[in-house]
Amino acid sequence: MARYGQAFRDRIVARLLPPESAALEVVSREVGVSIGTLERWRAQVLAGPGSLVVSQRWTPVARLEAVITTAAMDEAARSVWCREQGLYPADLKAWKHDAIAGLGEPRAASAVEARQDRRRVKELERELHRKDKALAETAALLVLRKKLNAVFRDGEGE
Template structure:
């Protein structure tokens, strides 16, 4: 008799439960585990605490968004039937919709105080840059004059 790890069982059972809800026979053929074993694993997963409470933890964020999009155009009766079919509550869908909308919210705009502070900082940095440019130009001029002075005196020493 083969022994399977808990992680492997959870992955296989996740395919049997919503949102995927794959057929037991198909999964059995793909993973090489008997139908009876898969049904036993699924039944055990459904009686675990939290498995029957909406099964929300099985829904990935992408699957949640897909569920919200799928049910967006449905009327209340169709949405309720869809939720029953997938083991969800309508309240779960509403919460997922609010979460998705909150994630799409406008980016936080800079406040007036932040903008004013940024402008002041930019002005300070520009002044400092100008001061350093002038100092660099002065240093360059001094080095050039020093080189010329050295060339003049060197020429005079040879004579």
């Protein structure tokens, strides 16, 4: 009897549940697990106390697509669609709220981060300016030393 890891089982069961809702036969053929085993895994997830929360089975892209798909529907059609997908209308409302909230004003943390970034850029510019001045001073001293050495060498020969 083959033993499968929990991560593998979760991945396969997720394919069997909405939004993908793949056919048992297709998944069985692809992964090499019997249909009976797949049915048992799916039933355990749907009935068990450790069952997956609906929002965990739906990817963020699938959630947005569901919100877009149901946006133009009336309440009755939306309820029918939700039953077919194994969702509650409250899930759709929450996903819609999350999508709208994501489009809102930048978070306060973003403003703080931007202020810190500006401060860091100013510090780096000051340091760069200081180093440029030091480099220019060093170059000037080297040129003066070279000229001084050239003058005194010429004077020694006479």
